[in-house]
Amino acid sequence: MEVRVDRFSGFCWGVVRTVEIAEKELAKSSKLYSLGDIIHNPKETERLHAKGLEAIAYSDLDHLRGSTVLIRAHGEPASTYKRAEELGITLIDATCPVVTKVQERIRKFYLDGYQIVIFGKKDHAEVIGLVGQTNGEAVVVKSTDDMAKIRLDRKTVLFSQTTMDKPTFSAVREALAQRIKDLIVASMEDEAIEFHAKDTICGQVSGREKKIREFAEANDVVLFVTGRKSSNGKILFEIVKSANPKSYTIEDAAEVQKEWLAGAATVGITGATSTPQWLMEKVKNEIEARYAEKLNSHPNYSSQNS
Numbered sequence: 516m517e518v519r520v521d522r523f524s525g526f527c528w529g530v531v532r533t534v535e536i537a538e539k540e541l542a543k544s545s546k547l548y549s550l551g552d553i554i555h556n557p558k559e560t561e562r563l564h565a566k567g568l569e570a571i572a573y574s575d576l577d578h579l580r581g582s583t584v585l586i587r588a589h590g591e592p593a594s595t596y597k598r599a600e601e602l603g604i605t606l607i608d609a610t611c612p613v614v615t616k617v618q619e620r621i622r623k624f625y626l627d628g629y630q631i632v633i634f635g636k637k638d639h640a641e642v643i644g645l646v647g648q649t650n651g652e653a654v655v656v657k658s659t660d661d662m663a664k665i666r667l668d669r670k671t672v673l674f675s676q677t678t679m680d681k682p683t684f685s686a687v688r689e690a691l692a693q694r695i696k697d698l699i700v701a702s703m704e705d706e707a708i709e710f711h712a713k714d715t716i717c718g719q720v721s722g723r724e725k726k727i728r729e730f731a732e733a734n735d736v737v738l739f740v741t742g743r744k745s746s747n748g749k750i751l752f753e754i755v756k757s758a759n760p761k762s763y764t765i766e767d768a769a770e771v772q773k774e775w776l777a778g779a780a781t782v783g784i785t786g787a788t789s790t791p792q793w794l795m796e797k798v799k800n801e802i803e804a805r806y807a808e809k810l811n812s813h814p815n816y817s818s819q820n821s
């Protein structure tokens with residue numbers, strides 16, 4: 516049995532940047548608060564917690580006057596910045612630059628009098644930050660079933676949460692275009708930041724879909740490492756599962772069941788944009804250690820296979 520780690524998986528550059536900002540801050544001070552989990556991966560959260568990072572809720576800000584608080588890659592609504600200023604809280608803004616661009620564009624269209632429609636999940640932190648650019652007025656839809664929420668007599672612009680899937684976005688876009696004559700579909704293609712054409716879905720997410728499908732097809736069994744709360748993880752896992760039915764989500768190696776690997780010549784390990792590379796390597800090492808006897812007796816086994 517050969518165990519391979521997908522070299523195209525792991526943190527997107529926005530998450531790498533956020534973690535680097537947090538670690539730089541933690542090197543200067545042993546305590547840093549993060550508004551929400553810095554990343555939807557419990558193992559990486561635990562690692563940073565050991566260095567002094569503590570996740571807090573918005574309501575905790577009132578008790579943290581004068582402290583330092585990190586804004587994670589998902590971003591925050593304008594009201595959070597205002598509240599922090601009132602409380603004398605120093606904000607370390609690690610919002611992903613892609614998300615910042617989407618926030619800026621939403622704000623601009625909103626101030627120009629457009630109805631803002633966001634394809635996304637209304638309770639997702641990024642969407643809360645996006646809606647917060649519009650005084651809470653943006654309409655959030657998650658499928659074509661939500662069309663009734665949208666006014667058809669207003670000039671309208673459609674955005675997407677950066678981690679949503681393209682096929683559902685296309686269906687929403689078509690449904691809206693049939694109802695609203697001069698619909699604008701927001702795109703960032705005129706910007707230097709990597710976006711795929713004609714939407715605000717991050718290229719770091721959509722660009723992975725093809726590669727992860729190929730990886731899933733190329734292995735007998737796929738272990739998809741992700742935090743259960745990761746939105747991107749759910750979307751990528753659906754793609755993996757459709758390409759290879761013998762695919763399983765895990766948070767770490769302890770969850771791997773022996774029967775999943777029965778008869779497999781190749782086991783592929785991949786993950787979401789919030790899955791650290793070190794965790795996938797750890798899963799690989801633990802599986803190899805657990806099945807060392809079998810691996811060592813296999814004539815074709817090579818430890819260079821990752």
Ligand code: SF4
Nearest residue numbers: 527529611613677717
């Ligand atoms: S997926 Fe894209 S938008 Fe989200 S944090 Fe990563 S780079 Fe930024």
